[in-house]
Amino acid sequence: MINEAYKAMLGGKSVIRELSEYATARGAEIGYENVFDYSLGNPSVPCPQDYTDAVIDMYKTAEPVALHGYSPSLGISSVRKAIAESLNRRFDMDYTADYIFPTTGAAGALTHALRVVTKPGDEVITFAPYFPEYQPYVNGTGAHLTVVPADTENFQINFDAFEKALNPGTAAVLINTPNNPSGAVYSAETLTRLAEVLNAKQTEYGHDIFLIADEPYREIVFDGGEQPYPSKFYDNTLSCYSYSKSLSLPGERIGYVAVNPRATDAKLIVPMCGQISRGTGHNCPSSTAQLAVAKVVDETSDLSVYETNMNLLYDALTRLGFDVVRPGGTFYIFPKALEEDANAFCMKAKDYDLILVPSDSFGVPGYFRMAYCIDTEKVERSIAALEKFVHEVYGR
Amino acid sequence: MINEAYKAMLGGKSVIRELSEYATARGAEIGYENVFDYSLGNPSVPCPQDYTDAVIDMYKTAEPVALHGYSPSLGISSVRKAIAESLNRRFDMDYTADYIFPTTGAAGALTHALRVVTKPGDEVITFAPYFPEYQPYVNGTGAHLTVVPADTENFQINFDAFEKALNPGTAAVLINTPNNPSGAVYSAETLTRLAEVLNAKQTEYGHDIFLIADEPYREIVFDGGEQPYPSKFYDNTLSCYSYSKSLSLPGERIGYVAVNPRATDAKLIVPMCGQISRGTGHNCPSSTAQLAVAKVVDETSDLSVYETNMNLLYDALTRLGFDVVRPGGTFYIFPKALEEDANAFCMKAKDYDLILVPSDSFGVPGYFRMAYCIDTEKVERSIAALEKFVHEVYGR
Known part of the structure; x- marks a missing residue:
């Protein structure tokens, strides 16, 4: 007999997965290099040789x-x-x-x-x-x-x-x-x-x-x-x-x-x-x-790109007036959204091909997560998109 | 708080694991080639190249x-x-x-x-x-x-x-x-x-x-x-x-x-x-x-050794008067022990460096399992040990 409890769980979808799937689909449309996909925490640097x-x-x-x-x-x-x-x-x-x-x-x-x-x-x-x-x-x-x-x-x-x-x-x-x-x-x-x-x-x-x-x-x-x-x-x-x-x-x-x-x-x-x-x-x-x-128990990949990306994003977000705590580590940053409803904020960002994860599923409303385990070159290009988004939608 | 249910499970040991550990320890003593270890279902042939x-x-x-x-x-x-x-x-x-x-x-x-x-x-x-x-x-x-x-x-x-x-x-x-x-x-x-x-x-x-x-x-x-x-x-x-x-x-x-x-x-x-x-x-x-x-989804290892081993063991066990069903597959054989208590039978076999698994944990008393995923040469040598064991202990 099919377990009804697990069956009922099928309704619930992971917001992160959904956004990641959207980014992949959008990438197929306009070229993945043009989608600023900050959705998924998948490392972007190779394992050690x-x-x-x-x-x-x-x-x-x-x-x-x-x-x-x-x-x-x-x-x-x-x-x-x-x-x-x-x-x-x-x-x-x-x-x-x-x-x-x-x-x-x-x-x-x-x-x-x-x-x-x-x-x-x-x-x-x-x-x-x-x-x-x-x-x-x-x-x-x-x-x-x-x-x-x-x-x-x-x-x-x-x-x-x-x-x-x-x-x-x-x-x-x-x-x-x-x-x-x-x-x-x-x-x-x-x-x-x-x-x-x-x-x-x-x-x-x-x-x-x-x-x-x-x-x-x-x-x-x-x-x-x-x-x-x-x-x-x-x-x-x-x-x-x-x-x-x-x-x-x-x-x-x-x-x-x-x-x-x-x-x-x-x-x-x-x-x-x-x-x-x-x-x-x-x-x-x-x-x-x-x-x-x-x-390789004492080794790591070359993790320095995450710090480079963090600094670029933190500086840009601060410059754009976001309320943001400077990350001490990881490849995530968690700024406050520019409106109360983080879901609405992230939905609007999608129009600029910025894939941001609203914070509700992390247990805090009103913020968003960016997973900056992506190429630095793309982070740099995304900042222009972020500026445009914030300017056009929020007048900053 | 430590989960007492899992803690209580620590008492229960796997008979197969215990016998396998005994075989390894005995092997360190007398040379593993001299221990006829039929305990563990670990394949003995290499994966396909x-x-x-x-x-x-x-x-x-x-x-x-x-x-x-x-x-x-x-x-x-x-x-x-x-x-x-x-x-x-x-x-x-x-x-x-x-x-x-x-x-x-x-x-x-x-x-x-x-x-x-x-x-x-x-x-x-x-x-x-x-x-x-x-x-x-x-x-x-x-x-x-x-x-x-x-x-x-x-x-x-x-x-x-x-x-x-x-x-x-x-x-x-x-x-x-x-x-x-x-x-x-x-x-x-x-x-x-x-x-x-x-x-x-x-x-x-x-x-x-x-x-x-x-x-x-x-x-x-x-x-x-x-x-x-x-x-x-x-x-x-x-x-x-x-x-x-x-x-x-x-x-x-x-x-x-x-x-x-x-x-x-x-x-x-x-x-x-x-x-x-x-x-x-x-x-x-x-x-x-x-x-x-x-x-390699349609390939297998060369599995023929298991049939060779099965035939050698089935013939020997039958010759020695064991009540045994001829296996149609796997690398296991499951004969009836020569006394009612399969644990006693397997314990006595250990004196001949024959590592056999008593059947109680498989839900049938009075039988024993041999996992013949071992070298054929060893199976052949084990038959002499089996004959000696059966002759000396059970007069056959």
């Missing part, structure tokens, strides 16, 4: 039966060890392979982490603006997502609203830093205060509150800065990562959960992920993808 | 940003089309790309198919002997698995027991042919009768009963035979497939669900799989794995 070379070398030299054999159910040991050691070098942690669970990207990581630390009926808190897929990730566990209103001053955390939202049913808090869509990089000060609040509430409620840190943009930080490592600030942290952005490999579906060794039941969490996998059919990410990322 | 060449060619010539970009959420169109057309050629079906949903192997396929056609509380019926992971796959949906006792004459379907088990709460029936662990290939007669029973019960109960056909061993059929295609016999069929066995790629996690175009709500089922994916974090299988299998 070392990654390509590592894969070709494996396929040329490894024995196929071994290369393509089943991965152990908790991931390939040497890969888990390489990831642990890389994190230890960078963030002065003390992971071992036992605390690393390779996953099919951040989606796989988050859905496992959420199942480990919630049960149906529990509450997970996140902060606006947030990645819209958090809704299905959390709903899929049987828990529900509560969204804390944004700190629109700088897109750090609105702590007053957060403290009001916390309650004894809160099982986990889900953060995303550097943040999609705002580009905010949570500061050491923010993470310190977050840990203080959570520690106090754990004591008050008499139970653990886990922090799930979604960190796929960890390596895309501007001005020579670095994303402070959330797990360094709070013991009950599960770090969820994807190589999609740092190595430009979104199609390969490869990431991990890293369990803070000082978390409650830390030693059990990766084996629990293995049990969860059996029920969802996740099993492991591709064994060759696991082996290949382990060979 | 064309697969390796296709991957190397893609990595050498394709533009990395495009090659590693996000797969569309329902899979890459050209890949879905290639799979549909291959199935149409082989089985005279009329799939289009719209009915194909690429997944992370058969595990991904089954967990999606199960979610599409059950809701929590529903019943799924399967037939002993069955693959033990069906339990977590079904439990993960909130449905429960009912196991129909085996037809131990020939490991087809025990229809008397099946008709007794069917009831208005039955939402789906899950079959696995060619069968792990018995090696049975469901005949056209079996599939015809199965369809008749299901059609009659659909009418009687006034609701759909879906057939989920798990077919990863489809291409491993002996004596020049072929597996009749279950979806040809019954409209409400979701075919679940993995390239793990036919192309020897278990680590790559690549397979699909193929929806019979005449199934109820057929056009909605792949989009529903996409919605289900969002909640489990499955997303898509690796884009390069999708593209690579599409290039």
